[in-house]
Every structure is written in C-alpha cells, then in structure tokens.
Amino acid sequence: xxxxxxxxxxALHRDAHGRLVLRAAxxxxxxxxxxxxxxxxxxxxxAISLVGPDGRERLWIDDPAALPADTRALLDAELxxxxxxxxxxxxxxxxxxxxxxxxxxxxxxxxTTLVLKGEEDIRRLDGGALLVTDSHGIGYRIADxxxxxxxxxxxxxxxx
Numbered sequence: 001x002x003x004x005x006x007x008x009x010x011a012l013h014r015d016a017h018g019r020l021v022l023r024a025a026x027x028x029x030x031x032x033x034x035x036x037x038x039x040x041x042x043x044x045x046x047a048i049s050l051v052g053p054d055g056r057e058r059l060w061i062d063d064p065a066a067l068p069a070d071t072r073a074l075l076d077a078e079l080x081x082x083x084x085x086x087x088x089x090x091x092x093x094x095x096x097x098x099x100x101x102x103x104x105x106x107x108x109x110x111x112t113t114l115v116l117k118g119e120e121d122i123r124r125l126d127g128g129a130l131l132v133t134d135s136h137g138i139g140y141r142i143a144d145x146x147x148x149x150x151x152x153x154x155x156x157x158x159x160x
Contacts, residue, residue, distance in 0.1 A: 009024075009025035010022060010023060010024055010025055010059055011023040011071070012071050012074045012075070013074070014074070015031055019031050019032045020032070020033050020034070020035070020050075020074065020078055021033070022050055022058055022059060024058070024059065030050075030052050030058050031053075032052065032053040033050045033051060033052055033053075033058055033059075034050070034051050034053075034078070034082065035048050035049070035050055035051075035075050035078050035079050035082075036048065036049045036050075036051050037079070037083075040083070041125055041129075041131065041141075042125075042126065045064070045065065046064075047060065047061060047062050047063070047064070048060075048061045048064050048075065048079075049061070061075075084138065085139050085140065085141050086107035086108055086109045086112070086138075086140050086141070087107055087108040087140070087141050087142070087143055088105050088106070088107055088132065088140050088141070088142045089105075089106050089107060089108060089148075090105065090106040090148065090149060090152050091103060091104075091105055091148070091151070091152040091155045091156055092104040092105060092106060092111070093155075094155050094158075097158045097159070099116055099117060099118045099119060099159075100115055100116060100117050100118075100135065101115070101116045101159075102114075102115050102116075103115070103116060105140070107140065114132070114134035114135070114138070114140065115134055115135040115136075116132065116134065116135070116159065117134075117135050119159050119160075121133045121134070122159055122160065125141075127144065128144045128145045128146055129141060129142060129143055129144060129145070130142040130145055130156075142156075
C-alpha cells in the first residue's frame with residue numbers, strides 16, 4: 001500500500017500583530033512572510049512562494065491544494081487581502097487620448113477613477129484579456145476586450 005500525502009515540513013500561524021509567521025522544517029521562524037503567486041493570472045491556483053519582508057524567498061510551495069485545510073485557509077486569507085484586482089466592465093469616459101489620462105470606469109466593485117500613466121501600463125493577456133495598471137500600482141483586469149460595449153472598446157483602442 002502506497003503511503004498517503006505527507007504533512008508539510010513547515011507550519012504557518014499568525015502572531016499577535018496579525019502577521020503571517022512561517023515555522024520552517026529546521027524550527028526557525030520567519031515573521032511577516034507574504035504569499036506570492038508564481039503565475040497569478042495564468043495559473044492562479046498554482047505554485048506559491050512565501051517571501052520575507054526583505055523580499056527573499058523563504059519557502060516554495062509547488063501545490064497549495066495539497067496543504068492541510070488550516071494552512072491553506074491562512075494562505076487564502078492572506079492572498080485575498082493582498083490581491084485586489086477589480087474587473088473593468090465599462091469605460092465611461094477618458095480625459096484625454098494622450099497620457100497621463102484620467103479614466104472614469106465601472107468595475108465589478110463599483111465606479112472608480114484611475115490615472116493611466118502610459119500606454120505601456122496596459123498589458124495584453126491570454127484570451128483577449130488586458131491588465132491595466134494605474135498610477136498607484138493597482139491592477140485592473142479587463143476579462144475580455146471583445147465583451148466590452150462598443151463605446152468602451154473604441155475608447156480603449158485609442159490606447160492600444
């Protein structure tokens with residue numbers, strides 16, 4: 001009979017300040033680690049790196065789905081706090097067709113205003129999706145350019 005899945009050689013918990021703490025296999029503890037998805041857009045359920053406050057990787061997790069439920073719940077909660085990617089459903093207005101440009105948009109989280117610094121802040125993704133990064137570093141996703149209404153597509157095409 002083949003052995004079942006082995007428990008992870010690490011543990012995660014929150015400290016008194018709410019920071020995520022990694023207890024490594026050697027017993028060392030690293031406070032303030034942050035989970036970072038390896039491929040957040042193309043493989044959101046894939047590998048995760050736990051990175052320390054200094055930006056160095058502390059642990060690589062190949063298959064987060066194989067983790068115990070409590071560990072996975074801690075990771076999911078931390079990722080949800082860090083990953084804020086509203087989906088643009090409509091471009092309502094743009095201030096100018098040169099950059100920087102202020103955009104009035106409707107997202108899945110409500111209406112908002114963002115400032116596009118340059119055309120390079122719009123990245124094409126697989127399947128007709130786009131990632132628009134505003135002047136504050138917040139990423140907005142357009143799930144499918146073809147699914148936008150005609151006016152939104154026309155406004156957006158001026159920047160592509």
